[in-house]
Each structure stands twice: as structure tokens, then as C-alpha cells.
Amino acid sequence: MTESVESLVNRDYKWGFVTDIEADQIPAGLDEDVVRLISAKKGEPPFLLEWRLKAYRGWLKMTEPHWANIKYSPIDYQGMVYYAAPRTKAPLGSLDDVDPKIRETYDKLGIPLTEQKILSGVAVDAVFDSVSVGTTYRRQLGEMGIIFCSFSEAVREYPDLIQRYLGSVVPASDNFFAALNSAVFSDGSFVYVPKGVRCPMDLSTYFRINAQNTGQFERTLIVADEGSYVSYLEGCTAPKRDENQLHAAVVELVAMAGATIKYSTVQNWYAGDEDGKGGIYNFVTKRGKCAGAGAKISWTQVETGSAITWKYPSVILQGDNSIGEFYSVAVTNACQQADTGTKMIHIGRNTKSTVVSKGISAGRGQNSYRGQVKVMPRADGARNYTQCDSMLIGNRCGAHTFPYIDVQNRTAAVEHEASTSKIGEDQIFYLKQRGLNTENAISMIVNGFCKEVFRELPMEFAVEAQKLLGISLEGSVG
Amino acid sequence: MIEHYLREYEVAAADGGATAPGWFRSLQADAIELFRASGFPGPKDEEWRFTPIAPLVRATFRPAGSATPVGLTDLEPFLFGRLDWPRLVLVDGRFSPELSQLPSIAGLAIANLASVVKSGDGDLASDLAEASGRTVTPFASLNAALGMDGTVLRLASDSVMEEPVHLVHVTTPGSDGTVTHPRLLVVIGERARAQVIESYVGLGSEGCYWTNVVCDVRLSRGAWVEHTRIQRESESAYHTGVTEIRQEADSHYRSFSFAIGGAIARHDLRSRLGGSGAEALLYGLYFGRGDQLVDNHTTIFHDQPDCRSWEVYKGILTDRAHGVFNGKIIVQPIAQKTDAKQTNRALLLSDTAKIDTKPQLEIFADDVKCTHGATVGNLDPLARFYLTSRGIPDRVAGELLTYAFAAEVLNEISAEPVRTVLDRLIHGRLASDRLEAHDAR
Numbered sequence: 001m002t003e004s005v006e007s008l009v010n011r012d013y014k015w016g017f018v019t020d021i022e023a024d025q026i027p028a029g030l031d032e033d034v035v036r037l038i039s040a041k042k043g044e045p046p047f048l049l050e051w052r053l054k055a056y057r058g059w060l061k062m063t064e065p066h067w068a069n070i071k072y073s074p075i076d077y078q079g080m081v082y083y084a085a086p087r088t089k090a091p092l093g094s095l096d097d098v099d100p101k102i103r104e105t106y107d108k109l110g111i112p113l114t115e116q117k118i119l120s121g122v123a124v125d126a127v128f129d130s131v132s133v134g135t136t137y138r139r140q141l142g143e144m145g146i147i148f149c150s151f152s153e154a155v156r157e158y159p160d161l162i163q164r165y166l167g168s169v170v171p172a173s174d175n176f177f178a179a180l181n182s183a184v185f186s187d188g189s190f191v192y193v194p195k196g197v198r199c200p201m202d203l204s205t206y207f208r209i210n211a212q213n214t215g216q217f218e219r220t221l222i223v224a225d226e227g228s229y230v231s232y233l234e235g236c237t238a239p240k241r242d243e244n245q246l247h248a249a250v251v252e253l254v255a256m257a258g259a260t261i262k263y264s265t266v267q268n269w270y271a272g273d274e275d276g277k278g279g280i281y282n283f284v285t286k287r288g289k290c291a292g293a294g295a296k297i298s299w300t301q302v303e304t305g306s307a308i309t310w311k312y313p314s315v316i317l318q319g320d321n322s323i324g325e326f327y328s329v330a331v332t333n334a335c336q337q338a339d340t341g342t343k344m345i346h347i348g349r350n351t352k353s354t355v356v357s358k359g360i361s362a363g364r365g366q367n368s369y370r371g372q373v374k375v376m377p378r379a380d381g382a383r384n385y386t387q388c389d390s391m392l393i394g395n396r397c398g399a400h401t402f403p404y405i406d407v408q409n410r411t412a413a414v415e416h417e418a419s420t421s422k423i424g425e426d427q428i429f430y431l432k433q434r435g436l437n438t439e440n441a442i443s444m445i446v447n448g449f450c451k452e453v454f455r456e457l458p459m460e461f462a463v464e465a466q467k468l469l470g471i472s473l474e475g476s477v478g
Numbered sequence: 479m480i481e482h483y484l485r486e487y488e489v490a491a492a493d494g495g496a497t498a499p500g501w502f503r504s505l506q507a508d509a510i511e512l513f514r515a516s517g518f519p520g521p522k523d524e525e526w527r528f529t530p531i532a533p534l535v536r537a538t539f540r541p542a543g544s545a546t547p548v549g550l551t552d553l554e555p556f557l558f559g560r561l562d563w564p565r566l567v568l569v570d571g572r573f574s575p576e577l578s579q580l581p582s583i584a585g586l587a588i589a590n591l592a593s594v595v596k597s598g599d600g601d602l603a604s605d606l607a608e609a610s611g612r613t614v615t616p617f618a619s620l621n622a623a624l625g626m627d628g629t630v631l632r633l634a635s636d637s638v639m640e641e642p643v644h645l646v647h648v649t650t651p652g653s654d655g656t657v658t659h660p661r662l663l664v665v666i667g668e669r670a671r672a673q674v675i676e677s678y679v680g681l682g683s684e685g686c687y688w689t690n691v692v693c694d695v696r697l698s699r700g701a702w703v704e705h706t707r708i709q710r711e712s713e714s715a716y717h718t719g720v721t722e723i724r725q726e727a728d729s730h731y732r733s734f735s736f737a738i739g740g741a742i743a744r745h746d747l748r749s750r751l752g753g754s755g756a757e758a759l760l761y762g763l764y765f766g767r768g769d770q771l772v773d774n775h776t777t778i779f780h781d782q783p784d785c786r787s788w789e790v791y792k793g794i795l796t797d798r799a800h801g802v803f804n805g806k807i808i809v810q811p812i813a814q815k816t817d818a819k820q821t822n823r824a825l826l827l828s829d830t831a832k833i834d835t836k837p838q839l840e841i842f843a844d845d846v847k848c849t850h851g852a853t854v855g856n857l858d859p860l861a862r863f864y865l866t867s868r869g870i871p872d873r874v875a876g877e878l879l880t881y882a883f884a885a886e887v888l889n890e891i892s893a894e895p896v897r898t899v900l901d902r903l904i905h906g907r908l909a910s911d912r913l914e915a916h917d918a919r
């Protein structure tokens with residue numbers, strides 16, 4: 001078994017190729033001029049530049065947070081390039097205009113960018129190093145009044161919406177990484193679903209970090225107006241590189257009365273090698289606001305990549321009867337570290353939240369669940385159910401839980417359950433006895449362990465997530 | 479106001495320094511340096527984030543002066559009707575030979591700390607030195623620096639105590655503005671069995687004083703200890719306490735921590751399972767009303783394989799009371815086959831009561847079984863409806879259910895007289911809460 005374990009641990013990162021295209025980069029380092037330059041390059045209106053500068057000035061006064069249960073070498077913020085865009089920037093009339101090399105990259109990733117190849121009903125807004133290169137299915141969505149475009153395009157086309165909602169859920173001063181993102185964010189996705197419209201397909205964005213030494217600071221803003229519905233998928237992959245790359249994204253969701261936003265993420269960034277060299281530092285701020293009565297926001301995440309994951313998709317349950325959900329699978333293998341969880345802030349009456357977190361630690365991985373459930377004094381009848389389970393594979397890994405429960409209302413009911421246990425040896429034995437090899441047995445057990453979360457993913461994503469989980473865990477048993 | 483206590487230390491060192499032996503003075507000097515360096519904890523300290531102790535930190539407490547005379551009759555209501563049990567009484571932080579009753583029991587050596595320090599007990603120096611190295615909160619450092627008296631209890635190997643020993647800490651009326659720093663050391667020999675009851679009592683109902691305790695309990699291989707801690711300070715008083723337990727292989731420790739008093743009451747319980755086969759059962763029950771702040775922090779260190787811990791803490795909060803619970807379980811890489819279970823539940827009975835609870839698991843070993851569960855809520859409306867449908871008035875139904883919630887932990891006290899008295903105390907408390915609520919209406 002050990003032999004196969006090693007071969008699997010040493011398996012190459014399948015997506016570790018570098019696309020050699022000329023990138024339009026600015027020199028490394030960050031100051032006000034860089035912020036201005038980014039804004040100018042993107043032709044942004046004055047309000048956005050002001051907003052960026054304010055965020056930058058705020059960021060200067062902040063210090064990098066170190067409360068999370070993760071260890072990493074210091075990040076050199078002045079050694080990074082804050083803007084990199086593919087140079088070929090002719091207006092893109094159709095998908096054929098997309099740089100063939102970029103297309104090739106996506107093909108290797110298996111992203112079906114060409115419309116014929118697209119999995120039925122998935123519109124893709126592909127982000128390639130900060131600038132959005134192609135958007136599919138736009139016309140069809142446009143007819144329904146749904147806006148789905150790159151962030152920079154939205155800034156040009158719909159400045160009112162951007163001005164109104166940008167920073168309304170994650171203010172620029174929210175935290176160190178959000179402030180940095182607010183100052184230098186390059187691109188991202190914007191979605192607006194008008195009143196009463198049910199988005200007919202899952203919207204999808206693939207992120208990919210390509211150029212060396214570039215931080216990726218994308219920003220996603222999704223606004224679902226009253227009574228609308230949208231499901232959004234996000235997938236990420238980065239090439240293999242030795243230096244750690246910083247990824248500090250911000251995602252803001254606004255759900256008006258009766259609206260539902262479902263946000264699914266499969267994160268498969270390069271995790272570094274088995275000695276912890278290289279890999280992505282993923283410091284992400286994701287937050288949704290149920291602004292009106294009966295709104296619902298559901299986060300589902302499968303985190304298998306990144307050297308460091310620092311991510312707490314949260315929901316502010318402001319409207320009465322609103323619902324927040326968080327389903328998470330986080331896998332840490334080799335030297336990966338994850339500190340992830342959620343915050344559910346109950347403000348409105350009869351608000352409900354469900355948290356299901358599955359942490360899997362293998363190799364020397366350290367996996368922490370950090371969550372907060374806060375019930376404010378006026379949140380009569382608030383309900384929360386939290387379940388966080390950890391599975392340990394091997395004896396050099398660790399699993400930790402840090403749940404904070406703050407309740408200020410007597411009619412609230414908050415339940416929290418957590419368990420940590422070893423992968424069942426008798427289960428492995430049983431499956432082997434039925435003819436499965438160890439890797440497949442583990443994969444099957446782990447998939448069963450995560451079933452509750454996978455169930456929440458759209459089908460194509462669930463299939464991909466299961467495969468990823470298998471790949472990231474295979475051979476982790478000693 | 480750390481300067482105040484640094485000055486207190488200077489004064490005490492100049493005063494009593496002459497009588498205390500050198501090793502004791504050097505322990506105190508080390509401790510005050512620790513305190514000088516740390517200062518009082520603030521809201522930025524993770525361990526004190528939800529515990530606003532500003533009123534305690536702002537005030538300047540002076541050492542308790544000469545005690546107001548206390549008679550056995552004053553004490554009797556707090557002795558569980560068992561005046562025959564061995565007991566050691568500290569009044570305002572000082573040993574009271576008149577109120578204490580220390581019969582000679584085979585294998586048991588019990589005396590007040592000050593006398594042991596003076597007479598020179600062979601192991602005391604090393605025991606205290608070791609303990610002060612492990613103390614964790616700034617309050618524990620302050621205790622070690624300024625503490626004058628306390629209890630030293632040793633039970634020889636294979637000795638069995640039939641009756642519990644009661645360690646009583648009384649603060650007299652008129653002790654406003656004073657602080658005591660009792661220091662307890664309990665050392666139980668191999669295979670010995672002991673029951674220890676630790677009581678904190680405020681005789682005046684309104685006294686605004688401060689009790690700052692440190693208690694060390696050591697269990698040698700195969701020892702068995704039942705430790706009941708009852709905190710009944712005045713509701714205007716401050717209480718800070720650290721209990722450190724160290725267990726060797728195959729020992730069994732069972733703790734019951736009861737807290738009903740104090741404007742601010744904080745108890746840190748740290749249990750270290752340092753030998754395989756050791757077992758710790760921790761039960762807790764706390765009440766908060768008015769503006770009380772009740773805080774329980776527990777940490778269980780699974781340092782060795784094959785240990786078991788079981789923890790149940792429950793709280794009942796009403797009015798504007800604020801409860802805090804933090805339960806940590808830390809499983810070291812070598813502690814395979816650990817079995818740890820933690821439950822904490824809180825009942826909020828008013829609109830303005832609040833609870834911050836944080837169960838925390840930190841696990842570095844794989845072959846373990848660890849779970850925790852936390853619930854916060856009100857009484858089950860279905861159960862309440864059932865009782866009212868049987869003709870029980872709603873208020874009484876609420877009281878019954880609240881009592882049942884508490885009784886589940888209370889029943890874990892094995893000393894029957896203690897259980898009975900606390901049971902009555904809880905009934906009284908619930909009834910008075912009900913009457914107050916009734917009056918308010």
C-alpha cells in the first residue's frame with residue numbers, strides 16, 4: 001500500500017502548465033500611482049477611482065491578520081504585480097476571436113468555452129488573469145433582462161448598479177485582504193437578475209491564475225432582485241509554480257426580498273508540492289446579505305486546492321424569514337492548511353441557518369473549521385443548526401474546530417454538533433474484501449462522508465468535485 | 479491598575495518578607511514579574527474576548543484586614559448539615575483554627591498553607607514551584623505573588639477517605655474593597671481515594687469583594703478523586719479562579735463545578751491527562767440573573783493515549799445575565815484512542831440574557847473519537863404545552879422544566895448531603911426568580 005501511496009502523492013499536478021502568451025503587465029509594487037494606473041487602464045469612472053484610493057489608504061493603516069490557525073511565510077506585497085492582462089485586446093466579436101493559446105489552455109482544463117462544447121445550459125464567463133475574455137450565452141440571458149458580464153464591462157455599462165451595490169456587503173474597510181482587493185481588483189464577474197426572473201441556467205466562471213508573480217484580485221458582485229433566482233458556479237485552477245501566489249478575492253451577494261442566490265465553488269488551485277513548496281495563498285472574503293424578507297443565500301464549497309485557504313463565506317440574515325446555508329467540504333493533504341467556515345448573523349425575525357462542514361485531513365494537512373453563529377437581540381425565533389465533522393487520515397495531520405456561538409435572544413434555538421474521527425478501518429477492510437483497492441475504497445468512503453454537501457452542488461459540478469476529491473486524497477493513507 | 483498590585487506586592491514583601499523562607503519569596507518575585515509583564519487581560523485576548531472584566535480591573539482592592547468574628551452558627555448553613563465532616567476554614571483569606579475541624583485520618587495530611595510554608599514541608603517548595611510554572615492567567619500570577627494562605631492536602635498512597643473534606647472560604651460582611659488570594663494544593667497518592675469539596679461563601683449578601691483562587695490537584699497513578707466546587711459568593715462580588723488538574727495513568731477525576739454568585743465570576747478549569755488510561759469527568763452548572771457575568775473556561779489536554787474525557791456544562795440565564803462558555807479539547811499526536819465528548823447547553827429565560835459559547839476541538843491524532851455539541855435555546859414549547867395541558871400552571875411548568883434541565887447535571891454529585899442542599903438551593907432560586915418576574919408584572 002505504501003508504494004502506491006507514494007506514487008499517488010507524487011502524482012503531478014495535472015493542470016500545472018504555463019501558457020506562454022505575452023501579458024500586459026505593470027511593474028511590481030503597490031502605491032497610489034499603481035491604483036490610479038489600474039483604474040486608468042480600465043477606463044473607470046471617477047467614483048470608482050476614489051473608492052479604490054480610499055480602500056488603499058485604509059489598507060495602509062491595517063495589519064495583516066494572524067488569528068487564523070495557519071502558518072505561512074510572509075507575503076511581500078511590494079514584490080507582486082498588481083495587473084496583468086493578455087496583450088491581444090481586440091474587441092471580441094465572437095468566440096473565434098479569442099487567442100488560440102488561451103483557448104488551448106482552457107481546452108486542457110476541459111472548460112467547454114466553445115458554445116457547441118458547453119455542457120448543456122452552462123454559460124461561462126472565463127477570467128484569464130484578471131481580464132474577462134469571453135462570455136457565452138449572453139444574448140439569451142440579455143433577453144430576460146439578466147446581466148451577466150465581466151466586472152469591468154459592468155463598470156462601463158451599468159455604473160449606477162455598481163455604485164449602488166459595490167461594497168454594500170463587504171465594505172472596503174472590512175478586513176486587510178478585502179481592503180487590498182478593493183484597491184487593486186482587476187476584474188471579475190457581475191450578475192444582475194431582475195425582479196421575478198428565474199435565471200434559466202447555471203452561470204459559471206472559471207478563474208485561472210497564469211502569469212508568474214501576479215496576484216489575482218477578482219471581485220464578484222451578484223444582485224438578485226425581488227423574487228428572482230440565480231445559481232452561480234465558480235471553479236478555479238492555477239498552473240504549478242514554485243513561488244506562492246496570492247489570491248485575495250471578494251465576493252458580494254445581495255438577495256432582495258424573496259430572492260434566492262445559490263453560489264457553488266470548486267476550488268482546485270495548486271496546493272504546493274508534498275514538502276509545502278509553492279502553492280496558492282487563498283485569502284478570500286465572501287459574504288452575502290439577505291436584504292429583504294424571505295431571501296435565501298446558499299453557499300456550497302469544495303476546497304481541495306491551495307496551500308493556504310482562509311475563507312469564511314457568510315450570510316447576513318437581515319430580512320425576516322430569510323435563510324442562510326453553508327455546505328462545505330475542505331480537504332487538506334500534504335502540507336496544505338485550511339482555516340475555513342462561515343458566519344451566520346441573524347438580525348431579522350424567524351431567520352434560519354444551516355451549516356454543514358466536512359473537513360478531511362490527510363498527510364500533514366491541518367484543517368480548521370472556524371464559524372460564528374450570532375443571534376442579535378431582535379432575531380426572534382432564529383434557528384441554527386450546525387454540524388461539523390472531521391475525518392483524519394494518517395497520524396500526522398490535524399483537525400480543529402473553533403465555533404463561536406453568541407446568542408442574545410431567548411427565543412432562538414441554536415444547535416451545534418461536531419465530531420472528529422478516523423477513517424473507518426473496518427469500512428476499508430469491507431470494501432477491499434469486495435474487490436476494491438485501497439484508493440477506491442477510501443475515495444468511496446470519503447465521498448459518502450461528503451454526500452450531504454455534494455448533494456447541494458449542481459450535477460456537473462458534483463461529478464467534478466467527486467473526481468477532484470478522489471485525486472487529492474488518493475494515496476493519503478498510511 | 480496593575481501598579482496598585484505591584485505596590486501591594488512591594489509592601490507585602492517588605493512586611494512579611496522577613497518571616498517567609500527564601501524559596502517562597504523567590505516564587506512570589508517570579509510571579510509578580512509575570513504579572514507585571516502580562517498586566518490584566520483585555521478584550522483583545524482571545525481567552526477574555528467575551529468576558530468584560532473592566533469593573534474588576536478598574537477597582538483597586540486592598541488585602542483583607544483582620545477578620546470580623548465569625549461563629550460556627552454563621553457557617554452552619556453552608557456545611558450541608560454535616561458538621562462532622564473534616565473541614566478547613568479560611569475566613570477572609572486567613573486560616574481559622576476555631577472553625578476548622580481537622581481530625582486525624584490515616585494517610586491524610588491537611589494544614590493551612592501559611593503554616594506549611596513556615597514549618598517547611600519537604601515537597602511543598604517543588605510542588606508550588608512546578609505549579610506556578612504552569613499557571614496560565616494573569617490572575618493566577620497575581621495569586622502566586624500576593625497569596626498568603628490556603629490549603630495543602632496530601633493523601634498517602636492506598637489511603638481511602640470515607641468522608642469528604644470540606645475546604646471553606648468565607649468572606650465576612652464588611653469586607654468591601656478587599657481581595658483574598660487563596661491557594662490550594664491537593665496531592666493524592668497512588669490508588670488513594672478522596673472526596674474534596676471546595677466552597678466559596680459570601681456572608682454578606684451585598685459585599686463587593688474579590689476572591690482570586692488557584693487550586694492545583696494532582697492524581698498519582700490509579701488515584702480516584704471527586705472534586706466539588708461550589709461558588710456562592712455575594713452577587714456583587716468578583717470571583718476569579720483557576721483549577722489545574724494533573725492526572726497520571728489510570729487515575730479517575732470527577733469534578734462538579736457549581737456557580738451561582740458573583741457579579742463577575744470566571745473559572746478556568748484545566749485538566750491534563752498525562753498517563754494512559756486516565757479519565758476525567760467534568761460537570762458544570764451555573765446560574766446568572768441580574769447583571770451577573772458567569773464565565774467557565776475548560777481545557778482538557780489529552781497528552782497520552784487511551785484516555786477518556788467526558789464533559790457536560792449547563793447554564794441557566796435570566797434578566798440581563800451574560801454567560802460565557804469555552805470548552806477546549808486538545809489531543810496531542812501521540813494520544814491515540816482518545817475518547818472525548820463534550821456537551822454544553824444554555825437556557826436563556828429572558829429577552830436580555832445572552833450567552834457566548836465556544837466549544838473547541840484541536841486534534842492532532844487520527845485514531846480518536848471526539849465530539850462536541852452545543853445548544854442554546856429556551857424551554858421546549860412542546861413539553862411546556864404538555865404540562866399545561868395536564869393542568870399545571872404555565873409558570874410552574876416553566877419552573878419544572880428548568881429544574882429538570884439543571885437536575886440532569888446535579889444528579890452527578892455523589893455526596894448525597896451536598897446534592898440535597900444544592901437541589902433545595904436551585905428550587906429556591908427558581909421560585910424567587912418566578913416571584914420577581916411575577917412582581918414585575
